[in-house]
Amino acid sequence: MTTHCPNRPSHFIFFIVIITLFDIVICISAKPINPLQTTLCKDQILPLEISKKIRTDPEAIAKASNDYGNIVHKIPTAGFYPSSIKDIIKLIEYSNNCSSTPFSIAARGQGHSVRGQAMAYKGVVVEMASLSRNGSGVRVSWSPSSGFYADVGGEELWIDVLRETLRHGVTPVSWTDYLYLTVGGTLSNAGISGQSFLHGPQISNVLELDVITGKGELITCSRKDESELFYAVLGGLGQFGIITRARIILAKAPTRAKWVRLLYSNFSIYTKDQEKFISSKVPNYVEGFLITNETIPDSWRSSFNSSSNQDHITLLLRKHGLLYAIELVKYYDDHDADTVNKVVEMLLKDMNFIPSLNFSADVSYFDFLTRVPRLEVQNTPQSPTHPWLNLFVPKSRILDLNAGVLVNLIPKINTELILLYPFNKDKWDERMSTVTPDEDIFYTLGLLHSSSPNETKIYDEVNNEILHFCRKTHIKIKQYLPYYKSKEDWIKHYGSKWDNFQEMKAKFDPRLILSPGQRIFN
Ligand code: FAD
Numbered sequence: 001m002t003t004h005c006p007n008r009p010s011h012f013i014f015f016i017v018i019i020t021l022f023d024i025v026i027c028i029s030a031k032p033i034n035p036l037q038t039t040l041c042k043d044q045i046l047p048l049e050i051s052k053k054i055r056t057d058p059e060a061i062a063k064a065s066n067d068y069g070n071i072v073h074k075i076p077t078a079g080f081y082p083s084s085i086k087d088i089i090k091l092i093e094y095s096n097n098c099s100s101t102p103f104s105i106a107a108r109g110q111g112h113s114v115r116g117q118a119m120a121y122k123g124v125v126v127e128m129a130s131l132s133r134n135g136s137g138v139r140v141s142w143s144p145s146s147g148f149y150a151d152v153g154g155e156e157l158w159i160d161v162l163r164e165t166l167r168h169g170v171t172p173v174s175w176t177d178y179l180y181l182t183v184g185g186t187l188s189n190a191g192i193s194g195q196s197f198l199h200g201p202q203i204s205n206v207l208e209l210d211v212i213t214g215k216g217e218l219i220t221c222s223r224k225d226e227s228e229l230f231y232a233v234l235g236g237l238g239q240f241g242i243i244t245r246a247r248i249i250l251a252k253a254p255t256r257a258k259w260v261r262l263l264y265s266n267f268s269i270y271t272k273d274q275e276k277f278i279s280s281k282v283p284n285y286v287e288g289f290l291i292t293n294e295t296i297p298d299s300w301r302s303s304f305n306s307s308s309n310q311d312h313i314t315l316l317l318r319k320h321g322l323l324y325a326i327e328l329v330k331y332y333d334d335h336d337a338d339t340v341n342k343v344v345e346m347l348l349k350d351m352n353f354i355p356s357l358n359f360s361a362d363v364s365y366f367d368f369l370t371r372v373p374r375l376e377v378q379n380t381p382q383s384p385t386h387p388w389l390n391l392f393v394p395k396s397r398i399l400d401l402n403a404g405v406l407v408n409l410i411p412k413i414n415t416e417l418i419l420l421y422p423f424n425k426d427k428w429d430e431r432m433s434t435v436t437p438d439e440d441i442f443y444t445l446g447l448l449h450s451s452s453p454n455e456t457k458i459y460d461e462v463n464n465e466i467l468h469f470c471r472k473t474h475i476k477i478k479q480y481l482p483y484y485k486s487k488e489d490w491i492k493h494y495g496s497k498w499d500n501f502q503e504m505k506a507k508f509d510p511r512l513i514l515s516p517g518q519r520i521f522n
Helices: 013-029 036-039 058-064 083-097 158-166 181-188 227-233 267-281 307-320 340-349 365-369 395-412 453-472 487-508
Strands: 079-081 105-108 124-127 140-145 147-153 170-172 207-213 218-222 241-252 254-264 285-291 323-332 358-364 389-394 418-425 439-450
Touching: 058 079, 058 124, 058 218, 058 285, 079 083, 083 105, 083 124, 083 207, 083 241, 083 340, 105 218, 140 158, 147 170, 158 170, 158 181, 158 365, 181 241, 207 227, 218 227, 227 241, 227 487, 254 267, 254 365, 267 285, 267 323, 267 418, 267 439, 307 323, 323 340, 358 439, 389 395, 389 453, 395 439, 395 453, 439 453
Parallel strands: 079 124, 105 124
Antiparallel strands: 140 147, 147 241, 170 241, 207 218, 207 241, 254 323, 254 358, 285 323, 285 418, 389 439, 418 439
C-alpha cells in the first residue's frame, strides 16, 4: 500500500482539512500492488484465490528448489498450495492472461526427479501434495467394458493406490520399484519395474486422464476421446498439461509372492536367461542387477541373501570383477499354493545360473511391492547427491555395452545399485511420448549413484563415459528420465517423434508455461 501522501500548504485551515481528507480517501482506496504481481505478471491483478494459496517463505522456496538429486537448485518466485483443481486452473489462466511474458509453472509430485525437472526458475511450483481430496483420492470401480479400475488423483502416491485397491481385493498390474512416487510424476515418464515386460510400463495401463492443459482447460482424454492429448501426456514430461486424475487398470490381487534370486558370472548367459524368462511370460516379475564389491554386503534390496554365501560371492567377484543377478517373482494365492513351487522349479529347469547360488523367499504380495522402504530425502548442501543415469539399450548391443564399458567401469565405482533388465517392446504404445529403442526387446540400465556433493563430478564423468561410448560405437540408446542440455539433444532424443511432440506443445501449451525444468522448450 502507498504510505507517502503529499503535504499541503497551510493558508486556510478549512481548505487543508478538506484536502487532507481527500488525500486520505485516495490513499486508502488505491489498490495495493502485491509485490508478487510485479514479479509474476505486471499487467494483471493477482486474483485473491491465487494469492491466498501462494507461499514465498524460505521453507516453501527451499522445498520447491530441491529434489532427490540435490544437484540442480532453481529458485522459483513462489510455491503454490492448491486445495482444488480449480485453483490450478486459475493459476494457469493467470499466467496465460499476462500480455507480457507469462510466468512458468511446474507441477511437483514428490520432487523425486534428479536434475531439477520439477522446478520452475522465477516461476511457480505447484505442490501437488496439497490437493486434499478428503479421502476420495483413490476410488475403485467396476464396469462391464473396463472391468475393475481405479480413479486416482495425480498427486496420489502409488503406495496409497496399493493400500486402497487391496482393500477391494484388486491391484494395479504395473508398478515402480519404489512406491513413494506420485501417479502424475511416474505417468509423465513411463513408470517401469519388473512387471513391465508382461504388462507394459504404467503408462500402458491407463484408461483415461483428466488434464489441465497449458491453456488452463480441463480436458478428459482417453484412447477414444481427445486422444492426441492422452498420448502426448503419457510419458510427456509434464509438457502438455497437469494430470489431475488417472483411471488405472486393475486386476484381481494375489496374496503371496515366491521371490527368487539367481547369480551369473557370464554376461551372455545371463542376458539369454533373462530373455527366456520374459518370453516365457510365466513369471510375474523379472528384474536384474549387477553385483560389485560395493553391493555385496547390504544393498537396499538384498533382504534375503544368506550371509553364508557371501564368501562364495566374494571369491567369484575376485575372479570375475562383476557378477549379475536375476530377480524373479511368481505370485500366487490360496488356490495355487500347492503348485507354485512346481511352477518355479519348471521355470528354472533350463536356466544356467550358478547352481549353488540361488536364493528364494516367500513373502506377502504387499511386502514384495513395498520392499523398498520410504527414503528420507535430505537437501542440505552436505546431503548426498544422486547423479543417476537411466538408459534404454537395444538388445542387439547389450553385449557390446557390457564388454566395452560396464566390465571395466562398474567395478571401479562405488554405486550400490545398478539395475539391468529387459522389456518386450510390444507392451509399449508408440503413440505415447516416451521414446524407446527400435527393437523387439530392449534393456533398462539404471546407474543409481549416490555421491557426496564434492564427488558428483566423478559420477557425471562415469555417466558421460558411458554415453560417449554409446555415441562412438553407434549404440542407439535412449535416456529414461532424460536430461539434456541442448535443444539439439532433445530433437535427437525424440527422433521421428519430435515433430509431433512440438506440434502437441504448440497445441496444448503454446506459451511454453509448463514444466520448464525439463529444459526442452525453455
Ligand atoms: P516429480 O519429480 O515431482 O516430477 C517429475 C516430472 O513430472 C516434472 O517434470 C513434473 O513437473 C512433472 N509432474 C509431476 N506431477 C505431475 C502431474 N500431476 N501432471 C503432469 N506432470 C507432472 N521410476 C520408475 O519408472 N521406476 C522406478 O522403479 C523408480 N524408482 C525410483 C526410486 C527412487 C528412490 C526415486 C528417487 C525415483 C524413482 N523413479 C522410478 C523415478 C520416478 O519415476 C521419477 O522421479 C518421477 O519423476 C516421479 O517422481 P515424482 O512423483 O516425485 O515426480
